[in-house]
Amino acid sequence: MDMASLQDVDFRQLIALREVARERSFGRAAQALGYTQSAVSQQIASLERLLGGPVFDRPGGPKPVELTPLGTLVLGHADTLLGQVAAADAELRAFARGQHGSLSVGTFQSVSVQLLPQIVSRFRPLHSGIDLRLQESDDLDELVDGLREGRHDLSFVVVTDDLDGLEVLELFDDPFVLVSPPGEVSEGDSVQLDQLAELTMIGEFDTPCQRQLDADLRRAGVSDLNVVFRSTDNGAIQAMVRAGVGHALMPALAVDADDPAVRLQRMDPQLPPRTIGLAWRAQRSMSPAAAEFVDIARQVGLAMQERQGQLEPAG
């Protein structure tokens, strides 16, 4: 009969225990808790049945009830447990407000330059309780794997068709622009695509991005670019352009647009832009903080899309 254990107690019983101990009276405890005296009596009785002994001595009459040694012991644990519950409760409320927990976001270089700082600078002050972890990788596959294996909650991606199992929010299109040393190419906002073959170029190594670019160029009839330097670092490429080594085709996002020492020109006809998206595992619940991050990313992406639209010529 003593096989029953604390496993079977109810928090209400522990709360009743605590209140009766504080008030030294069943009736007053009941009043404080919003129960009838009978209810508290039964709660304590049930607790005592479970424990196998009384938790209060009832002197009878107007004398206050008093904890037994057993009651004292149990009350100590009750206080611990109820405190733990209160702490957990606070944490849950913070979580619901997006103010507790961690958020791991995968990102890659071109996103990290312009987009991510804007998002983070809006997200962080609203969610100071979140442990935001940004993990950058050059390898898009690694980011996607990180998502699939649960290492990341969200990840920026370049939208392709091999994102099975992921849900992708398309944020905006990121066109390729020609980055040139000033005064080296014709004036104007755009450059004819077939002029590229005549230029000294700087490119990336064999990255997916570069591969796609090469394929798109070939499809547009341009091949065998004269690439004299390759780097995987966008900053390095831009520095090379600045130094007059050559021209580069770069995603607009990756370019430091404030650099006065380079000129940006659109291609004509346009190369197919990369679509930048934010992805997460499909059919998986998202923490409130993650949802908020996605929403902010959506807004920032929209704003960025619009800004590019303004720069873009009608034709």
Place this chain on the structure above:
Amino acid sequence: MDMASLQDVDFRQLIALREVARERSFGRAAQALGYTQSAVSQQIASLERLLGGPVFDRPGGPKPVELTPLGTLVLGHADTLLGQVAAADAELRAFARGQHGSLSVGTFQSVSVQLLPQIVSRFRPLHSGIDLRLQESDDLDELVDGLREGRHDLSFVVVTDDLDGLEVLELFDDPFVLVSPPGEVSEGDSVQLDQLAELTMIGEFDTPCQRQLDADLRRAGVSDLNVVFRSTDNGAIQAMVRAGVGHALMPALAVDADDPAVRLQRMDPQLPPRTIGLAWRAQRSMSPAAAEFVDIARQVGLAMQERQGQLEPAG
């Protein structure tokens, strides 16, 4: 609607959460817990209603269910809480076996000499988990107050009629004996009471014990003892006797009976013996350890009573 909190969750729901998370399946968790799948489904559903969001993502079909971020957070707290409960449970079981908690026992000098060591040496090995605190005091009133105010769980007492509110277990009678230097008094087991007036005596100061003794002697017609030395330390008194300074009337309990350098003699007629008892607050529950202590004290007291009975002459 989100006003509900963790306060209202049931341990069973947390256990179900833990088991489903471990098994990654409602059905298997149900089997492990001895419920039907329906029951576990309802437990989790109820938990989710309380939390305001899902704790598992159910992909549907044979795919395993998976914790949501909310579920992960709650599971962490559930583990903490359940661990705490398990610890409390273990402690309660130890308490029930008299293997956990503290036991404060008040005592006084004459008890500490013979009786208490026997009791403690039997009690301690049986209850190694108990923090046994023995507190000795010369002042019996202090011991009784300590009981009434809850500083002690038990206390040895000399039984009197002013122990209101206490429950007293009488352990045995402790007769007064005359302690004499060898060869100073007549042979035999006992001494006539009126011979005392002729002896050089050693006594205590104005203690309740001494006061009672004086009153009893006066009632028996003996007064104005020739007391040449007083001390409150029984050992010191016995040492004085050993040194031949005089005789002492001492409670038998307080005498080191193994001392070959003194003689013990009963008084004739007998002086009213002190009754040694063990007391605790009336109507108050007692810890299992305390109950065990009382029982051991009862047994040891009984044995001591019998031993004295053997030494006592029939008349």
Place this chain on the structure above:
DNA sequence: CCATGTCCATCAGCATACCTGATGGATATG
């Protein structure tokens, strides 16, 4: 493309648990 198997959600029904309101017994107080 359909049949099958494996999940979980849902429903009805029954048993149990819990609360309320009223009553009774025990204990101090005047």
Place this chain on the structure above:
DNA sequence: CATATCCATCAGGTATGCTGATGGACATGG
């Protein structure tokens, strides 16, 4: 000895939790 103040208990209605059966969603194999 009467009264007041406690808590325990009882009867009754409601809510809750479980079982067993059924249905829908998803993946797999023919």
